[in-house]
Amino acid sequence: MSIAALSAELRSSRKDETITDAENRNQGNMWVIFLVAFFGFCYWQFISYKDKILPEAASAHGPKIDKLFYITLALITIVFIGTHIVMVYQTYNYAGKKGNRATYFAHSNKLELVWTVIPAVVLSGLIAYGLTVWNDVIYPGDKKAMVVELYSKQFDWTARYAGKDNQLGRYDFRSIGTGNDLGLLEDVKNDDDVIVKGEMHLLLGEPVQFKFRSRDVIHSAYMPHFRAQMNCVPGMETMFEFTPTITTSQMREKLKNPKFNYILLCNKICGASHFNMQMDIIVDTKEEFAKWMSEQKTWAQTQSASKQTASAITPIAENTSSN
């Protein structure tokens, strides 16, 4: 359309204020077309991705969360579809027409009561159910859990296993230095601790209690397959406990993907390389785990080794962050 034609059209009088019957009809029809297309789009998206969303839960509490999720999802899908159908029925059916007249219907206490009480009842159920699941997840059973510290910094993760005594030794951020990334202090409880990077191993069927720490900014330890997440906050220790239920090799078979790995990723914006702050998680059977653990050095062992070769070590720049 040329500017001149456009300007002529814009100037012709009154027509932008009054909507003709044909226009009302067209727009009324458009709503129906929209709804069909929109529902079609939603369905197509759901079918395309239904195997990729919400990967199978690999923790004991995971299925409980998933069940709550799917029940809530079903409920809101019904509300979403129902209200849209009713709304579009009105927008189609009551498209304006000259000579037609709207019905004066200003209020009805009965209707208001219906759509206050029904949501209230349904929500009470959802709240009660949701809180039950939340309590199950947050306050797990009494079974003694293996303690693992997850230490975050820009932009990687370190795991520290509590060792034979299952107790983490003391630390102080002022003691961080070359060879002591976590700032561990002189403490016998530290001696048997095992520190690993790159990948960590968990034990099938055994609860693991994570204690999270951060060196610099807030990070978030997100382990989507285990339905687990907790922020890592500088100056404060946070916790999350769960029990892995499927080993890595079982999951690889299930997914027919020999390269599959569980992951830990950072889910709180933390700087330029936030998008690549990750660690692999391997869930082992008892034998596999024992074997892997026996190959790791304890803190005491690495300390004495580093003392022996101290003169040979080139100091490594501590911070590799930002740019």
Place this chain on the structure above:
Amino acid sequence: MSAIETHDSHAEHLVKDVQQGHAHEHDHDEDEHHHETFWTKYVFSQDHKMISKQFLITAVFMGVIAMLMSIVFRLQLAWPGKSFAILEPILGKWAPGGVLDPNFYLALVTIHGTIMVFFVLTGGLSGTFSNLLIPLQLGARDMASGFLNMLSYWFFLASSLIMLFSVTIESGPASGGWTIYPPLSALPDAMPGSGLGMTLWLVSMSLFIVSSLLGSLNYIVTVLNLRTKGMSMTRMPLTIWAFLVTAILGVLSFPVLFAAALLLIFDRSFGTSFYLSDIYIGGRALEYNGGSPILYEHLFWFLGHPEVYIVLLPALGITSEVIATNARKPIFGYRAMIASILGIAFLSFIVWGHHMFITGMNPFLGSVFVFTTLLIAIPSAVKAFNYITTLWKGNIQYTPAMLFAIGLVSFFITGGVTGLILGDSALDINLHDTYFVVAHFHLVMGSAAIFGMFAGVYHWFPKLFGRVMNKKMGYAHFWLTFAGAYGVFFPMHFLGMAGVPRRYYSNTEFPIFSDLVDINVLVTWFAILAATAQIIFLLNFFFSIFKGQRASQNPWRSNTLEWTTPVEHIHGNWPGEIPEVHRWPYDYSRPDREEDFVSQIEPLTEKEMAEGHH
């Protein structure tokens, strides 16, 4: 009573001005709004209608910038690492070789969010429509304080300019996300954007808060004191109820954000430790001791959650008005609508913890916030059902404003229902900070509020500029934007369910996300479609200001008072006496009337009085 008297004498004074023209000499107040020059009329105006236009045009400009930013980062998300030749000349060192820099990606995400939430949907939406409609729909000559109103705009403009300027500086603008959680935002060692860029962000937001408070106090005082005779609280249009409650939310919550920002400024510049403790960065242990970032999160979300409703309530108010007018029916359940606005407003202050379920906050506290959060669904459901019932047996006139208002209801439902998932702490564990959240709030508060704003612009354009926007272009704008917005935000739910975190520069580092690349491509194409549709709007908007069809006095055959004022803007709004109000604003299609609308200024008939009409 005394307030009304004062008001009336002020009104008479203004009426005299208007009637006798500006040539007449006063023997008092020598230079009060006389000798109108370009500067007093268009720039340092104290007239609420001009200030409203200033807010609107500024917000449109800011909105365009923020939208373009989103297109730039959407390109990176759909085609990570691909070189776009157009980016380097525009962004310079932030896109070497046409590939977006990861730090600048975060900067764009941050500034896009900040501008959209604060400058477009808070300043822009309330600034435009509260200013325009509060005096006009209540029958007031102007705001309670024209001067404070003017200051409110100038603080807004200053904060907008500082925010835009921060994008151009050497070290880049604030990049820690629009929520600017410390320590990331407090330590320049953590990211370059936390240097001067963050300082400018804080300065800009402090000015913004001043602007918001000046505006809000003015709105509250005007609504409470300057209503014309007969305009009782329960005869106010729902727009005004929404603006009033929004202003109250703003006054109660923005000072808390100001406190949060102030403490952050102290930590950044004066060595205090409100938010910082036990930090080792840049190769050294910092001296901060004893602070907690969780404190910041509490303070931030104490504003942050009411802020959602500061954004949404005005849009809902506008929708109530537009839907009733164009369905030619009374808004269904007027009092229930007021009650639900008040209910939402009250609850909005006790739900902030649902942003913090997995921050390490006591899990029991999390349970309490689950309870309060899910309760908000009740008044929200009441509103949605009332809108839909208002359409029932209507005689719907599809003005572009009406389309946008119905579109808002759709977004409000689609985005709202997923709140039941995110508000449930157990489910939030797995979805927190994923694209599911991005999908949720972009639909329920982003798209819904911007559609409310569009509805308002199309509906009150005749009141703003004396002309009507082109209808056909309005239709095209609506359907393309509607399809575009759903195309962008609906697929993001699936990304979120698959565990894709937000604020990731690219997802290519994770094999588990490689199946999902095509969602991002689809989303980006829809984003480009939606952005293109805004060109239609901008052309229509600016063209119609100058060349649009001239509006008649009451183009939509509406009941409210603003349509009893002349099309041309005059000081004091009504040339003669301010009309008296005799009835509520929603007498559409009364069976006993020939016309399908009855202006609020029409006296009640005897029959109506006998019926107990209010």
